[in-house]
Amino acid sequence: MSHEPVGPDRDMPAPVVGRGESSVSGGVADEQAIDRIALRLRGAPVVVLSGAGLSTASGIPAYRDRDGRWQQPAPMQHRDFLASAAARQRYWARSFVGWRRMGLASPAPGHRVLREMERRGIVSSVITQNVDGLHQKAGSRRVIELHGGIGRVRCLACGERFARAAMQEWLLAANPGMASVVGRSAPDGDAQVADCVASSFQVPDCPHCGGMLKPDVVFFGDSVPRARVSAALRAIDAAHALLVVGSSLMVYSGFRLADYAHRQGRPVLAINDGVTRADHLLEVKVASECGAVLERLLARAVAWADQATPATAPASPARSRS
Numbered sequence: 001m002s003h004e005p006v007g008p009d010r011d012m013p014a015p016v017v018g019r020g021e022s023s024v025s026g027g028v029a030d031e032q033a034i035d036r037i038a039l040r041l042r043g044a045p046v047v048v049l050s051g052a053g054l055s056t057a058s059g060i061p062a063y064r065d066r067d068g069r070w071q072q073p074a075p076m077q078h079r080d081f082l083a084s085a086a087a088r089q090r091y092w093a094r095s096f097v098g099w100r101r102m103g104l105a106s107p108a109p110g111h112r113v114l115r116e117m118e119r120r121g122i123v124s125s126v127i128t129q130n131v132d133g134l135h136q137k138a139g140s141r142r143v144i145e146l147h148g149g150i151g152r153v154r155c156l157a158c159g160e161r162f163a164r165a166a167m168q169e170w171l172l173a174a175n176p177g178m179a180s181v182v183g184r185s186a187p188d189g190d191a192q193v194a195d196c197v198a199s200s201f202q203v204p205d206c207p208h209c210g211g212m213l214k215p216d217v218v219f220f221g222d223s224v225p226r227a228r229v230s231a232a233l234r235a236i237d238a239a240h241a242l243l244v245v246g247s248s249l250m251v252y253s254g255f256r257l258a259d260y261a262h263r264q265g266r267p268v269l270a271i272n273d274g275v276t277r278a279d280h281l282l283e284v285k286v287a288s289e290c291g292a293v294l295e296r297l298l299a300r301a302v303a304w305a306d307q308a309t310p311a312t313a314p315a316s317p318a319r320s321r322s
C-alpha cells in the first residue's frame with residue numbers, strides 16, 4: 001500500500017536540493033558531526049522526526065533512494081481509493097500479500113535506541129512519518145503517527161476501527177485462492193500483484209455496517225488530520241531541538257515540521273543517508289545509516305551520565321558509617 005502520505009501539498013513535485021554545507025559523510029567529519037549532535041542531546045530533551053530510513057533495517061523497503069528519487073511504482077491516491085472499486089481491489093490484493101512481511105517486521109536497533117533515549121529523558125517524543133508501528137513495538141510510548149498506522153483499518157461509514165490482523169483473516173476468507181500468492185514487497189506492506197489476480201480479488205466490507213473499509217493511514221492527496229499536526233507542533237515547541245532520523249523530508253508534511261522548528265529557533269539536526277529537502281535548514285547532518293549513528297549517540301550519552309554519577313557512589317558509604 002503505497003501511501004507515503006500526505007497533505008494537500010502532496011502533489012508538489014519534490015524540489016531538487018543539494019547537500020547543505022553542514023552535511024558530512026564518513027570518517028573524521030562524521031565523528032565531529034556526531035559529537036555536535038550529541039552535545040545538543042545533552043541535558044535537554046529533543047523531539048525526533050523519523051522516516052522510512054529507520055525501518056529499512058527491519059526489512060521494510062524505503063520509498064526513495066539517496067538522492068530523494070522515488071523508487072516505487074505510483075502510490076495509491078486518496079481519491080482513487082474512494083472512487084474506484086478496481087483501485088480498492090488492487091490495493092487490498094497487494095496489501096494482502098505485503099502484510100505477511102509487514103506484520104512480522106521487528107524493530108531495528110535504531111527503534112530500540114530511540115526507546116532507550118525516551119526512557120533516559122533524552123528524547124521527549126517521536127513524530128513518525130512511518131506507518132509500520134515499529135516505534136510502539138520497540139516500546140516507545142510518546143509516538144505521534146503523522147500518517148496513521150497500517151496496523152489498523154477504519155470503516156469510513158461507522159468509524160469503527162479494526163486490527164489489520166483481523167482484516168487479513170477476512171481477506172483470506174474471501175479469497176482462499178490467494179493463500180499461496182507471493183509478491184515482491186514494497187514500502188509499508190505493499191507488494192506487486194498481477195493485474196489479473198487483483199481484478200478478481202474480493203474486498204470485504206465493514207462487518208458492522210457494510211461500509212467501506214480503509215487502512216487507517218493518510219494516502220497521497222489526503223491531508224494529515226489537523227489535531228495530529230497540532231500535536232506535532234506542540235511537541236516541537238516543548239523540545240529544545242528537532243532530530244530528523246532516516247527521512248529525506250521530501251513529503252511536505254514532514255518538511256514543514258522541520259521548517260517550523262527552524263522558524264521557532266529550534267536547532268534542526270539530521271541523520272539521513274542521502275539528501276534531505278531541508279538540508280539548507282540543518283545545523284548539522286550525519287549522512288550515514290541512521291541506526292548505527294543512533295547507537296553511537298546513545299553510547300556517548302551513557303558515558304556522560306556515568307561520568308556525572310560516580311562522585312556520589314564512593315563517598316556515601318563512608319559518610320553513612322560515620
Ligand SMILES: [Zn+2]
Nearest residue numbers: 155158206209
Ligand atoms: Zn462500519
